[in-house]
Amino acid sequence: MNAFFLNLFDRIPLSGYLKEIAAWAIILAALGLALFILNAVIKGILKTAVQKAVRKTHGEWDDILYDSGTIAALGKAVLPVLAKVFLTVLSPAGLAGAAGGLAAAGSAGNARFASFLIRCTDAWIAFALGSAAAAFLDAVNELYRAKNPELAKKKPIKGYLQLVKIFIWILTAIIAVTEILNISPVGLLSGVGAMSAVLLLVFKDSIMGFVSSIQLTANDLVRIGDWIEMPKYGADGDVIDITLQTILVRNWDLSVTSIPIYALTSDSFKNWRSMAESPGRRIKRTINIDMKTVRFLEDEDVERLSRIPLLAPWLAGRQAEIQAWNAERGIEGDGRVAGRHLTNLGTFRAYAEAYITAHPDIQPSMTRMARYLEAGATGLPLELYVFSREKAWVQYEGIIADIVDHLLSVMGEFGLRVFQNPSGWDMEKAMKGI
Structure with a gap:
C-alpha cells in the first residue's frame, strides 16, 4: 500500500508545496471516505447483530448499556484509533520513512503537519472515551433506578453522577488541549490555577447545586414523585427529575417547570408527601x-326533624339537656331570652x-x-x-x-x-x- 501511495504522489504533475498540498488532500480525502464507510458499518452492526444479541439475553444490564448509548460510544471510539493508524502509516512522513526518502514528503513542514494531525486524533480518542464514560454513568443511573425504584426515589444518584461527568469532561478537555498544543498537563494546570476565580464563577451553579443536593438527600426533603408547590417559580405538581443543577416539576396543567436545586434549600416550598403517606x-x-x-325551633319543627335518623339521637339528648338546664334554674314556659332553646x-x-x-x-x-x-x-x-x-x-x-x-x-x-x-x-x- 505504501508503494501505491508513493507512486501516486510521484505522478502528481506539480512541484514543491503544491505537490505536498495535493498529497495531503488525497490522504485526508481517503481518510474521510474510509471513516464514513466504517461509521456506517459500525452503525449497521450495532443496529442488527449487537441489538439482537442484547435483546435475547435475560439480563437487564446489557439492555440498559445498549439503550444508554455506551456500546455505541465504544464502537465509535474505534474511528479515531483507526484514523491515527491511517495517518501514521499513510502520511507523507510515514511514507517517506517506509520508502527511504521522498523529497516532498520528508520536509520538516510535512512532519509537523503529520504530527499535528496525529495529536488531533489523540484528542479525538480522549473525547470518544469520555463520551463512552459519560454514557456508562447514564447506564449506571438507569440500572440503579430499575433495580431499586423506591430507593431511587428517596436517594437519587443522578446529581452525583453528573458531578463525576463534569470531572470526566474536565479531564478529557485537559488531555485533548495538551495533546493538540503538545504541552505538559502540569503547565496547563498551572495556567488554569490563575483562572480559578473565573472557573468558580463559571461553575457556581454546579457547586451550589452539588451542596444543595447533598442537603436535600441527607434531610430527605424531596424525592422523585413528590408533589411540591413553589409559587415563586410557578411550580405546582410532581417532581419528575432531580439533576445536579435543577429539579423538574410537571405541573397539573402538564407544563414543566425547572427550579434551581439550590432554591429548595434557600427558599421555602410545600411538599405534600406527608399528606400522601397519611391516612387521609x-x-x-x-x-x-x-x-x-x-x-328558634318550634315544637312542630322539632317533631319533624326528629324523623331524620341521623339527627334523632342528637335532638333527643339535646332536648333533655336543655329541659334539665331550664328546670334547674326555674325557667318555665316560653322564656326564650332567659332560657336555652334549640x-x-x-x-x-x-x-x-x-x-x-x-x-x-x-x-x-x-x-x-x-x-x-x-x-x-x-x-x-x-x-x-x-x-x-x-x-x-x-x-x-x-x-x-x-x-x-x-x-x-x-x-x-x-x-x-x-x-x-x-x-x-x-x-x-x-x-x-x-
Whole structure:
C-alpha cells in the first residue's frame, strides 16, 4: 500500500508545496471516505447483530448499556484509533520513512503537519472515551433506578453522577488541549490555577447545586414523585427529575417547570408527601349562611326533624339537656331570652357533623367537625373540617362535591338560606315588585 501511495504522489504533475498540498488532500480525502464507510458499518452492526444479541439475553444490564448509548460510544471510539493508524502509516512522513526518502514528503513542514494531525486524533480518542464514560454513568443511573425504584426515589444518584461527568469532561478537555498544543498537563494546570476565580464563577451553579443536593438527600426533603408547590417559580405538581443543577416539576396543567436545586434549600416550598403517606386528605369547605334566617325551633319543627335518623339521637339528648338546664334554674314556659332553646342553625350544624361522621368516605380516625367562623358581611361561615379516605384528586373532589351538594340541598328543611350577593335575577325580581 505504501508503494501505491508513493507512486501516486510521484505522478502528481506539480512541484514543491503544491505537490505536498495535493498529497495531503488525497490522504485526508481517503481518510474521510474510509471513516464514513466504517461509521456506517459500525452503525449497521450495532443496529442488527449487537441489538439482537442484547435483546435475547435475560439480563437487564446489557439492555440498559445498549439503550444508554455506551456500546455505541465504544464502537465509535474505534474511528479515531483507526484514523491515527491511517495517518501514521499513510502520511507523507510515514511514507517517506517506509520508502527511504521522498523529497516532498520528508520536509520538516510535512512532519509537523503529520504530527499535528496525529495529536488531533489523540484528542479525538480522549473525547470518544469520555463520551463512552459519560454514557456508562447514564447506564449506571438507569440500572440503579430499575433495580431499586423506591430507593431511587428517596436517594437519587443522578446529581452525583453528573458531578463525576463534569470531572470526566474536565479531564478529557485537559488531555485533548495538551495533546493538540503538545504541552505538559502540569503547565496547563498551572495556567488554569490563575483562572480559578473565573472557573468558580463559571461553575457556581454546579457547586451550589452539588451542596444543595447533598442537603436535600441527607434531610430527605424531596424525592422523585413528590408533589411540591413553589409559587415563586410557578411550580405546582410532581417532581419528575432531580439533576445536579435543577429539579423538574410537571405541573397539573402538564407544563414543566425547572427550579434551581439550590432554591429548595434557600427558599421555602410545600411538599405534600406527608399528606400522601397519611391516612387521609383534608377537606376544608365553607358554607356562608344568611343570618336573617336564624331562629328558634318550634315544637312542630322539632317533631319533624326528629324523623331524620341521623339527627334523632342528637335532638333527643339535646332536648333533655336543655329541659334539665331550664328546670334547674326555674325557667318555665316560653322564656326564650332567659332560657336555652334549640335553634335551626345549631341543629343544622349538628346534622352536618353527624352527616360527615357517618359518611363512608370520611376517615374516622382523624378530625371531623363542623364549626362556625367569624361572622361578617357575607353571612355566618359554617366550615366543614374533615379528612377523606381517598387522596387521589378526582375521587377527593367527588367526595367534597357529594357532601356540599347534600348539605346545600337540605338547608331549606332547617329554615336556613345560603348567603349570596344579589344577582341580575334578584334585581329583575325586585324591579317587578315595584
